[in-house]
Amino acid sequence: MSTEEYFVKLEDKHPGMFVLSGDYVGMDYKIELQCKQHGPVTKLASTFISGPGCGKCAYNQKMEKASQLLKLLEQASKEGLC
């Protein structure tokens, strides 16, 4: 697989999240990518494809979901549904 082919796979999994800053050597080798929000992230090439990509982005997404849930619960208790 070439660096371009790897990037296509990456875009498929994490659309618009990364800019490639290193060369793809193999799935078992580390590669450096730039998260558009958090900067450089270095991990095994396979980890980016199978995992959540940038750890900070994954954390933010979790926190966002949690805060949405909290808002819903707050609203429900205000309306006396809980």
Ligand SMILES: [Zn+2]
């Ligand atoms: Zn990120």
